[in-house]
Structures are given as structure tokens and as C-alpha cells.
Amino acid sequence: MAPPILSLVLPSETGRVLSIQSHTVHGYVGNKSAVFPLEILGFDVDPIHSVQFSNHTGYPSFKGQVLNGQQLWDLIEGLETNDLLYYTHLLTVCDPVMGDEGKLYVPPELVAVYREKVVPVASMLTPNQFEAENLTGLRIVTEKDGLEACNILHAAGPSKVVITSINIDDNLLLIGSHEKEKGQDPERFKIVIPKIPAYFTGTGDLMTALLLGWSNKYPDNLDRAAELAVSSLQAVLQRTVNDYKRSGYDPQTSSLEIRLIQSQDDIRNPEVIYKAEKY
Template identity: 45%
Template sequence: MSIYDRRVLSIQSHVVSGYVGNKAAVFPMQVLGYEVDFINSVQLCTHTQYKVFKGQVLNADELKCLYDGIKENDINRYSHVLTGYVGSTSFLREVIRVVKDAQQANPNMVYVCDPVMGDNGRFYVPEELMPIYRDELLPLADIVTPNQFEAELLSGIKITNEEEALKAMQILHDKGVKTVVLSSIETGKENTLTLIGTQIKDGKKTGCKVEYPKLNMRFTGTGDVFSALLLVWTHRHPDNLQLACEQVLSTMQGILQRTYKQAHLLAGAGGTPSPAESELRLIDSKVDIETPPEPTNIKGVALSF
């Protein structure tokens, strides 16, 4: 085994306190045995749901400086690159350069792209990032993990049901992406979310659909944890996307249920948890990350094409 077999470069946001971006993604990958180098696209005191958030936005030159230093030390060989939140077009274009260089250094490198742009119909990055993701970054990606809103933006298709989701996902495949996973689609079932994943390998398309409970609480950082876990479990089960997704969701349910219970305990009877009380109980969930719980409330089925 090479020292580069489980070595990840993660480029996304950072917070001093709490769990989003790299603070949410790095720990699970490390617990599961992966070496993780990480570069922060922004660094803030907290995530943006707090009443006050302050910090710095890194620019493209700073990303270039850090990555080029790694390259000059001849340690820029990674098994995976993971990208998440990026706040500017210049930084995103530098990400493209880094991904291409990492692919050249290791032709077997797997690029996992979480195209973080917004949610629930609202952008929280500049809208001009969308065509860069769609036209320039997606063709480089092996795995993409958009949410429903992001999948609609990237495909140009409104998603209201499973058929439309699969059509949108095929458009992303047509751009060269091997694996597309939509983590949380609203399909009209009360208190239930649906994951749909599709994969094209050796010209054959396979897929899965997994339903899981929806908790009535606003969480932050869940997409960042999800993409990190998917990176690991698809690496461990490259030919079984359904199993990989079930393992990811089992861990996510353990983390979210623990977070939900603790947040409401701290908020008190009838209270609404504050952002601080709602932070993911990531460290407390180490055992669920190491060994995903038995998926008693998760229903997965294979899709036929």
C-alpha cells in the first residue's frame, strides 16, 4: 500500500467554532483512516446562521501559493480531491487549476465535487459561479453531490419527482461525471427524504434510491459531512453504490438524531434551539462514523435502467 492510497486534499470553508466546511468534513475522513490535507476557502469565527460572523475570505493567489508549495515539495499526489464552498469566481478558477494538476500527478485520483451554491431556491454564493461549475468543473469530476436546488441549476431541469431527478442526473453524466448522488430530494412524502444515486461504469448504468427520515430541525454542515463520508464509502465499495449510500446515511442519521436530541434538551421544553445548541454533535458521534449503525429506518432499493 502506498502512502498516497488514502490521502485527500479538501478545499472548502473553515470556522473557528462549530462544524461546517472543513471542520465538518476532515474529522470523519480521518476517523475512517484517511490522511487529509486541507485548504480553507474562507475562515470565519462561526457559520453564517449566528447573529455575528466575522473572518477572512482567501483569494486565488493564496490558494495558488499554498498548493504550489505542496507541489514544490513533491507531496501533491492524492488519492482524492474534495471541494466544497467557494465564495468567488477567481478562487473557483484556481480550484480548477489545482484539480487538473492533481489529476496529472495521479491519473487515478478521484475528484469529489460538492457544488455548493445554495438551497431552497436561494443562492448563497455569487450566481456567476454556476456556469463555471456547470461547464468547467463538472467535466473534471468523478463524483458530484448537489442538493436538489443545485441539481436543478446545473441541469436546467426543475425537479419535482423521481423521473425528473433521473433526467437531471443524466445531464450531469453527459458532462462526464461517473457518479451523481442527490442526497435529499423532497418527493412529497411527509417526514421522508429521498436519496437517488446513479453511476456509469464500463458503459453500464446502475443506481439506487434510499428513503430516510426527515428531522424537523435546521442543521448546518450536513452536506459537508455527507460528501466526506461518500468519498470514503464509495472508495471502499466502488462497485456497490447502494451499499455506500446506505452506510453514509446510517452514519448521518446517527449524527443528526444525536444532534436533535441534545439541541432540544439544551433549548428546554418548547424552546427553539439556538445556532450554538444546534451544532452537529460530530465528536460525540465518533462511534457512528467508525461503525455505521444498522439502518433500521433506511429503505434502499436498486434502480433498473
Template identity: 45%
Template sequence: MASDSPRVLSIQSHVVHGYVGNKSAVFPLQILGFEVDSIDTVQFSNHTGYKNVKGTVLAQKDMADLMEGLALNDIDYYTHFLTGYSTSPDSLKQIAGIIKKLKEKNPKLIYVCDPVMGDNGQMYVPKEILPVYRDEVIPLADILTPNQYEAELITGMSMKDMEGALKVIQALHQKGIKTVVLSSTELGDGQNMIGIASTKGACYKIEIPKMDATYVGTGDLFAALFLAWSHKTNNDIKLTLEKTIATMQAIVKDTYQKARAKHPTGKIPPALIELRLIQNKNIIENPTIEIHAVEVKH
């Protein structure tokens, strides 16, 4: 059953309060014109940056039942598939099986994989997840959006400079991934991080101004926006990167300013730094590009 609107199946975490996982991805995708079906791998009260977290993890049988229901009703036709945080190697293996089935139904399906494993040198998933991502899931991806640490984990290579980053990207392309996007790297200076996107011989980098706060859900938002804009721009990777970063920057800046107004000094508590997606609906629909991507020669 094909449809006139692009259709995404997003399998990610869910929080009752705040914006991570599907809560960070579904709303922007819908605003940008996508039909979104979402399966929540966990249902938590809030993200794990808070002092207390309560909730449940979706059992593999329940995931299988949901997918079976979609298939039995012939409503499992998707143009895009998006995955983020996974809690265990077994649930990730199950997702690899789901991708294969969805690609049988629609061979043109685009799989966007955000291989959520860690950041700043720390893994926050079981280490057994790494080989499943590396060997089973990532080779199925069309678009991959790791941060620097995740890209280094997957390839076993480190990037100290742009040349190192390009080698890591090349190693990921060799796994069969058409588009590789390093959502953030520490290759910039004290004021900026660098994002890099590469596809079919074209490679661009963009400077991302740093903010004096830690946000949760930005990676999930990045992957969703990149999926949407790559579709809307017909895979114009430069424009996709610019639109994605423009949206992210506007939302992060607004979130930061409102949080600082309430909490002028010191570390901002998690409840004040939840991404302000709803208030920035117009920005998501129509971001203003202020930072341009620059071509990088391989």
C-alpha cells in the same frame, strides 16, 4: 510520491467554532483511515447562520502559494480531491486549474465535487458561480453530490417526480460524471426526503427521515462520507449510500435530541444545533444500517 493510505486534498471553508466545510469533513475522513490535507478557503469565527460572522477570505495568491509549496516538495500526490463551498467565480476557476494539475500527477485521482450553491429555492452564492460550476468544474468531477436545487440549477431542468429526477441525473452523466448522488430531494412525503445515487447503469434511492430543525454542515459531511465509503466498499454504490445515510441519521438525531433537551420548544438556536461529530466517533467508524436503499430501474 504515492502512499499506502488514501490521501485527500480538501479545499473548503473553515470555522473556528462549529462544524461546516473542512471542520465537518476532515475529522470523519481521518477516522475512516484517510490522510487529509486541507486548505481553508475562508477562516470565519462561525457559520453564517449566526447573527454575527467575522473572519477572512483566502486570497487567490495565497492559494497559489500553498499549492506551489506542495508541488515544489513533491507532496501534491492525492488519491482523492474534495471541494465544497466556494466564495467567488474566480476562486472556483482557480480550483478547476488545481484539479487538472493534480490529475496530471495522478491520472487515477477521484474528484468529489459538492457544488454548494443553495437550497430550498435560494442561492446563497453569487449567481456568477453557476456557469463556472456548470461549464468548467463539474465536467472534471468523478462524483457529484448536489441537492435537488443545485442539480436543477446545473442542468436547467426541474424534477417534480422520480422520472424527472432520473432525467436530471442522466443529463449530469452526459457531462462525463461517473457517479451522481442527489444528497436530498423533496420527492418523498411529509416525513421523508429521498436520496438517489446513480453510477454505471446502477441506480438506488433511499428514504431519509426529516427532522424538525435546520442543520448546517450536513452537505459537507455527506460528501466526505460518500467519498470515504465509495473507496472502502470498492464503489458499491448501494452500500455506500446506506452507510452514508446511516451515519448522517445517527449524528443528526443525536444532535437534535440533545438540542431539544436544552431548548424544548420553538426554533433551536444555531449554537445548540452544531453537528455532534466528536461524540459520535464510533458511529462514523461503524454505522448501523437501518434504512436500506432500493434499486430504481431507469
């Protein structure tokens, strides 16, 4: 699982999101994981597909195109020429994402670009454990390490930081931190999430979209937004596992395509099962 790195969020009653992510014809990763949930939560979403593949790269093969910098810029210029760059939110992924599971997906020199150019302009940062380690230079093996990583990332710019998945013992730990005023101690919390014995794709992209959506509805309560996002995501994943089992597949043998369309109610009105514990 490789979550996106950042989202820029400005509070708004009626949100308009520009989502710059990858796209697959089949399956749910990138914009295919993010656009639909945001629309369910009441946002207008304009997607820019930085990558268009037949399917995600976890399959034996894939075909498609990658937009270069000029092609991406042409799309932005087209919007600007027609006075269409009036978005309240920018949801973007550094494509490809930095990495996960101890593996870097990008050239090492790009990490410095992310750290020095991207992080300072983000209002919310949502790295996984591996990405947080690379952005901070800190090895994260305990809750204390996770909190220190949040402090380092706050100092770089973002007021909201959510480290989405820290592996501790048999659980995943989400650690969130909201620095409401510069120089003041941030409000910090954790959510303990039981591991589901399966491998999914697109979960990080979905999680970031849910965090964007719910944090816009609860701009001063990041812990509440995270509770709703985590509970919604876990309901989607459990539905996915159950569906594969009913179809006779072993969920532990291959990566699972999340059952997004079938989980509309879990996205729109999640039952909050996973509670935030404030530090």
C-alpha cells in the same frame, strides 16, 4: 442545508485526501465537518481553508478572512515545490456552495463556470436538489425528474452522481446513479430518508465526506456506500437533537451545531437502518 457540490475520488487502499473547503473556529461546517470523519474512516487529510470565519454565517454576525485565488494558488505551489501533491482524493467545495432552499448563494454567472469547468472533471458529484436543478436546467419535482437529472450530469462527465436531498411529500429522497461504463445504463437506486424537524449546519459537508470515505471502501457499490453514509449522518443528527433537548433547547428554534465528536462510533461503524432500493 447546503451540501458541497463535488468530490474527485480515485480508489486507493490507503487514502490521502486534499480537502479544500471553508473553516470555522467554532462549530462544524466545511473542513470542520469533513476532516474528522475522514480521519476516523482511515484517511490522511490535508485541509486547505478557503475561508476562515469565527463561526458560520447563520449566527447574527461573524468575522474572518476569505483567501483569494492567488493565496490559494500559493498553497498549492508550496505543496508542489516540495513534491507533496501526491493525493489519492480531492474533496472540494465551490465556496460558497451554489445554493439551497430555492436560494442561489453565488452570482448567477458562476453557475455556468461550475457547469462547464467543474462538473466535467469530477468523478463524483453530490448536489442537493436546488444545485442539481441549476446544473441541469431541469426542474426536479418527481423521482423521474431526479433520474433524468442524473443522466444529464453523467453526460457532462461524472461517473457517480448522488442527489443528496430531494423534497417529496414529507420525506427526503436520495437518488444515486453509477455509470460503470460509458454508454451503458447506469445502476440507479434511491434511499427514503424521514425528515427530522430541525435545522442543522454542516450536514452537506459531512455527507459528502462520508460518501467519499465509504465509496472508496466500496468502489463498485455506490448503493452500499450511500446506505452507510446516510445511516451514519442520520445517527449524528438524531444524537444532536437528543442532546439539545436534554439541555433544554427547542431544536426547531435555531440552527443546531452537529455533535460530531460524540458520534465517533456512528461514523466508524454505522448501523445500516436506511436501505437502498434499486430501480
